[in-house]
Amino acid sequence: MAGLIERYREFLPVSDATPIISLEEGNTPLIPAPHLSKLTGARVFLKYEGANPTGSFKDRGMTMAVSKAVEDGAKAVICASTGNTSAAAAAYAARAGIKCIVLIPEGKVALGKLSQVALSGADILQINGNFDECLNMVRYLSENYPVALVNSVNPYRIEGQKTGAFEIVDQLGYTPTYQAMPVGNAGNITAYWAGYKAYHAAGKAERLPTMLGFQAAGAAPIVNGQVVEAPETVATAIRIGNPASWKQAEAARDESGGLIQAIEDEALLEAYHLLSSKEGVFCEPASAIGVAGILRLAKQNFFKEGDSVVCILTGNGLKDPQTAMTFSEEVQVLAADGPAVAEHLGFVAVG
Numbered sequence: 001m002a003g004l005i006e007r008y009r010e011f012l013p014v015s016d017a018t019p020i021i022s023l024e025e026g027n028t029p030l031i032p033a034p035h036l037s038k039l040t041g042a043r044v045f046l047k048y049e050g051a052n053p054t055g056s057f058k059d060r061g062m063t064m065a066v067s068k069a070v071e072d073g074a075k076a077v078i079c080a081s082t083g084n085t086s087a088a089a090a091a092y093a094a095r096a097g098i099k100c101i102v103l104i105p106e107g108k109v110a111l112g113k114l115s116q117v118a119l120s121g122a123d124i125l126q127i128n129g130n131f132d133e134c135l136n137m138v139r140y141l142s143e144n145y146p147v148a149l150v151n152s153v154n155p156y157r158i159e160g161q162k163t164g165a166f167e168i169v170d171q172l173g174y175t176p177t178y179q180a181m182p183v184g185n186a187g188n189i190t191a192y193w194a195g196y197k198a199y200h201a202a203g204k205a206e207r208l209p210t211m212l213g214f215q216a217a218g219a220a221p222i223v224n225g226q227v228v229e230a231p232e233t234v235a236t237a238i239r240i241g242n243p244a245s246w247k248q249a250e251a252a253r254d255e256s257g258g259l260i261q262a263i264e265d266e267a268l269l270e271a272y273h274l275l276s277s278k279e280g281v282f283c284e285p286a287s288a289i290g291v292a293g294i295l296r297l298a299k300q301n302f303f304k305e306g307d308s309v310v311c312i313l314t315g316n317g318l319k320d321p322q323t324a325m326t327f328s329e330e331v332q333v334l335a336a337d338g339p340a341v342a343e344h345l346g347f348v349a350v351g
Ligand SMILES: *Cc1c(COP(=O)(O)O)cnc(C)c1O
Pocket: 056, 057, 058, 084, 085, 152, 182, 183, 184, 185, 186, 187, 188, 189, 237, 238, 284, 286, 287, 314, 315, 316
């Protein structure tokens, strides 16, 4: 199976001169969610972006951004990141044989993401500041020095991420009534909406979905209508106070007749736990916010019979093992003894 540039070439700004830097990203599972369907009364599906090569949807944009950077002769790429953008940039830059520089907010990047970048050989700069400050710095550096910016303000990132929408329509065989997803820097909601519109215009999708976006309550600038100076949430991937694609996210919401709402960390963590324990699907905390959002909407009788909902699970649970472990009780050590283990389990012998 070829990567997404090959599969959706006619919808992407590439030519025969573009060197395709690919890790065979995309084509991720669209998993039916029976438990969530029961709870909400809608047909719920999970688009499992954790199955991408570096474990998040960022690979969709990065295959485009790095391919175009190499086409333009770039010898280095740079990004600000809450973690997953840097993991993707580091992998695609390594594949292309070019340098990668990442700026991350000090102490706020999940362990799995940091470990990916560490092994890749990218230059990691920890900044005493938040994501928004890191983004301002990489904008300055890329404007003044010969290094290509691969954050989602790079239009090729959005182009690549549009393919998530194409895949959903292709996999379902129809356009879902609703799409639910996290909103951080707001590139992804921008890309999905652009993707649905492009597929619709090409006659490949019969209609457009309604977009449901969710921000963490401690990092909800779009919901509050003002920049959050010190964003705070357990969902580090969306710990962003001044989204670069703010206006485009509002346009996606308004044009689709949708909404962008805030979700408390507690509800987000409950959805994160439910996904693992009831659906068998392990995602990172930020990814669960769309599920928390539709569960709350369902309580308000938002969904009607026959509605379908796709939740974008943006990243793999293995990215953030530390948050998962906060749900675990201390694991007891037992003797390597069959009868003793049976007794511990409360088993009663048969016959
Ligand atoms: C980047 C990221 C987000 C936020 O996406 P935006 O395009 O910044 O809104 C959400 N979840 C995960 C896992 C991410 O890596």
